[in-house]
Amino acid sequence: MLNKRLVGVITVKNNIAVQSFGYKNYLPIGDPRVLAENLDRWGADEIHVNCIDRTLNDQGPNFELISDLGSAGLSTPIIYGGGIRDSNDGVKAISLGADRVCLESIIFDNFDEIVKLSNVLGAQAIIISMPMSIEKDELVLYDYKKKINHPITKNHLSLLKNNIVSEVLLIDHINEGHLNKFNKKLIDKFPLKTISLILFGGIGGEPLLREVFEHPQTIAIGMGNSLNYKECAVQYYKDQLVGLPIRRDKIHFSGKD
Amino acid sequence: MKDILIGIVDYGTGNLASIKNTLYYLGYRSIISNDKEVLDEVDLILLPGVGAFPHAMETIRSLKLDFFIQAKAKNNIPIIGICLGMQLFADISYEGRPTKGLGLISGEVKPISNSSWHIGWNKMQLYKKDNLFSSSDLRSMYFNHSYYFDVDEKYKIAKSILNSDGLAIPSVIMKNNIIGFQFHPEKSQDAGKELFINTIEGIDYAQ
Numbered sequence: 001m002l003n004k005r006l007v008g009v010i011t012v013k014n015n016i017a018v019q020s021f022g023y024k025n026y027l028p029i030g031d032p033r034v035l036a037e038n039l040d041r042w043g044a045d046e047i048h049v050n051c052i053d054r055t056l057n058d059q060g061p062n063f064e065l066i067s068d069l070g071s072a073g074l075s076t077p078i079i080y081g082g083g084i085r086d087s088n089d090g091v092k093a094i095s096l097g098a099d100r101v102c103l104e105s106i107i108f109d110n111f112d113e114i115v116k117l118s119n120v121l122g123a124q125a126i127i128i129s130m131p132m133s134i135e136k137d138e139l140v141l142y143d144y145k146k147k148i149n150h151p152i153t154k155n156h157l158s159l160l161k162n163n164i165v166s167e168v169l170l171i172d173h174i175n176e177g178h179l180n181k182f183n184k185k186l187i188d189k190f191p192l193k194t195i196s197l198i199l200f201g202g203i204g205g206e207p208l209l210r211e212v213f214e215h216p217q218t219i220a221i222g223m224g225n226s227l228n229y230k231e232c233a234v235q236y237y238k239d240q241l242v243g244l245p246i247r248r249d250k251i252h253f254s255g256k257d
Numbered sequence: 258m259k260d261i262l263i264g265i266v267d268y269g270t271g272n273l274a275s276i277k278n279t280l281y282y283l284g285y286r287s288i289i290s291n292d293k294e295v296l297d298e299v300d301l302i303l304l305p306g307v308g309a310f311p312h313a314m315e316t317i318r319s320l321k322l323d324f325f326i327q328a329k330a331k332n333n334i335p336i337i338g339i340c341l342g343m344q345l346f347a348d349i350s351y352e353g354r355p356t357k358g359l360g361l362i363s364g365e366v367k368p369i370s371n372s373s374w375h376i377g378w379n380k381m382q383l384y385k386k387d388n389l390f391s392s393s394d395l396r397s398m399y400f401n402h403s404y405y406f407d408v409d410e411k412y413k414i415a416k417s418i419l420n421s422d423g424l425a426i427p428s429v430i431m432k433n434n435i436i437g438f439q440f441h442p443e444k445s446q447d448a449g450k451e452l453f454i455n456t457i458e459g460i461d462y463a464q
């Protein structure tokens with residue numbers, strides 16, 4: 001049976017891994033590669049590297065970082081997000097070391113390129129990021145470039161209904177970085193009930209972790225800050241999820257003799 | 258065991274660096290190329306994954322690598338296909354539009370029914386346990402695909418169960434010296450590394 005995944009999220013700003021609090025306040029942690037190596041060693045199911053300033057600064061993807069991660073010998077799948085402008089950027093990210101790409105602003109800026117990218121990479125390699133909140137009891141999407149909320153767009157729905165992308169990274173951007181504050185209403189109000197969701201933002205342990213993992217639409221949980229507080233944090237949180245369909249392999253193999 | 262050189266075929270969309278670096282960390286020499294003269298010198302040909310079938314085959318044909326790979330298979334040169342790389346072995350794929358494959362292992366690539374995606378970690382279950390994959394039985398591997406290779410029973414080495422309906426997809430296939438993994442051993446942590454090494458070391462290089 002297919003397992004649900006615990007995804008280690010590395011938020012990167014100015015090339016430095018940071019702890020983020022609602023995407024408003026940041027504390028530096030260090031080298032993103034070191035964090036990725038830790039998550040790889042600890043047995044994270046996927047690693048999401050999210051470079052949050054690349055689009056705002058019009059810098060394009062952080063190919064240097066992707067290449068650095070690609071050459072690190074990591075054997076955990078890498079999801080890369082940040083600054084992807086067109087299909088060429090997406091293909092290059094995969095060839096340098098990413099396994100999947102996560103898209104956000106391109107949905108507003110260059111929609112046709114997502115279709116093109118899907119035709120080249122396959123939809124399974126593409127995730128869309130949707131920072132959401134509840135406003136007047138309605139689900140709204142946050143456009144971080146314009147800094148406004150609005151309803152989910154036709155473009156988003158089209159990508160999902162037509163299987164142009166595979167999964168949604170549903171971010172509680174308001175509670176991101178705040179322990180166990182994830183708003184469960186975001187899942188309940190998500191309009192498409194068959195879409196697999198990766199939940200992120202304010203999920204840091206029992207009982208919320210188990211509760212959201214058990215939701216049938218949840219395919220993965222992303223954790224950021226919580227994984228930086230202790231050694232082997234991935235295994236620690238997986239131990240809290242006994243009885244749920246998650247992978248619990250031992251980590252011990254080093255290479256050929 | 259001689260010092261094996263692995264040729265990673267660059268057909269434009271694969272996760273080339275991931276494969277090459279995994280092989281490097283496991284202690285193998287490899288080269289990324291779409292040049293037939295370069296690939297003619299390698300001991301093992303590897304078709305990487307990540308990508309859509311029609312685009313990949315279009316590139317392979319434009320580079321005239323289809324005839325080259327088919328000739329290598331005929332001469333029993335070892336070939337490993339990963340994810341999409343394995344599906345390229347098929348006669349035809351229905352991903353997007355019907356597209357002819359390399360025809361190395363008879364079968365068709367079809368959409369997974371009742372489940373659009375097979376993304377994440379799942380166990381490979383061997384049909385027979387006396388082969389070079391035996392230590393990997395019931396180990397979890399990383400999958401990322403939405404189409405599967407509907408292949409003849411005699412080529413199936415392992416399956417993976419997708420859902421509670423018992424839907425099974427072939428996760429390892431083999432015909433002579435042609436081996437396909439539907440999952441990504443290079444991204445399956447310890448389980449994948451061990452399988453990768455056992456496969457590369459256990460394959461028959463005699464020509």
